[in-house]
Amino acid sequence: MPRKKLGFFPTPLQKLENLTRHFGGPKIYIKRDDMTGLAFGGNKTRKLEFLIGEALAQNCDCVITGGAEQSNHCRQTSAAAAMSGLECHLALRGEEPESYSGNLLLDKLFNAKVHWSLQYRKGENIPMIAEEIKSAGRKPYVIPYGGSNKVGAMGYVEAVNEITKQLNEQNLKIDHTVFASSSGGTHAGLIVGKSLYGFHSKLIGVKIDKGEAGEKPYNEHITELSNELASVLELKEFFSVNDVILRDDFIENDYGVVGDLERNAVKLLAEKEGILLDPVYTGRVFGGLIRMIENKEFSNNESILFWHTGGGPAIFSYASDLMKRDK
């Protein structure tokens, strides 16, 4: 598959010594995909290496994708397009705000063309915009919501190759890997990578949003994507919904609404380890991981890997939510 280098790999794999001591339970490690480098980093760098690679191979002259106003995926796509000499169109939910901050500010700095899309949060109107762009004589490459198709998900198949090498070098074994699962590409890539590269860890995806009415059940979506990837890679294995572990019990608020779970998680990791989470994705996952540790879901001799998928720039547009007092 064509690939365009956009980030810095391997990302660090570290032990969270202070936090491990704080909980006095399982050993906690972190995979720093917040440090992939592209426009403040994040998981989309890995996906975009394959997506932009394909856009360039197809001689497209622009890309189009979509998401929420504070989409990390859109911020990283804008930067990847800028690096690659491609124009970037973004379908963002809502109306143009009075002031620009966080990811949206960065989209603008990367010169993305924003199409304000009212109720559409998941790029539902991308096909329409793509048609308009085509009729203006351009050749757009469509990147789906979250970069989650079989091309983008390949980034996380390769991420497993990377981590298995690091674990071998450091003589480490991970029992449980905990990560954010939202549009499915990261999750499907990890499932397929686990099988391809013999990663012996349970994969626990923490679901970030409830999903929209009428959408396919999320575990089926991940299963289908995993099977599409497996067929591209000519793997013999066939995946079923039983291979998809999803925790949906940490969705205490709607998508993008910050509550105590996220706020306390962001503060704890910052205070104990000097590492920043984002309030929407990794804050929710880390809050869930804290709950799982407190509920003694892991034994003390097990090792847990928290896969940090980035999102830091969004912090600045959630300042007042993060500064609220603990209840």
Ligand SMILES: Cc1ncc(COP(=O)(O)O)c(C=O)c1O
């Ligand atoms: C910071 C962050 N983490 C995790 C995810 C979820 O990854 P995926 O969409 O591949 O499920 C996203 C998606 O946008 C994200 O921005």
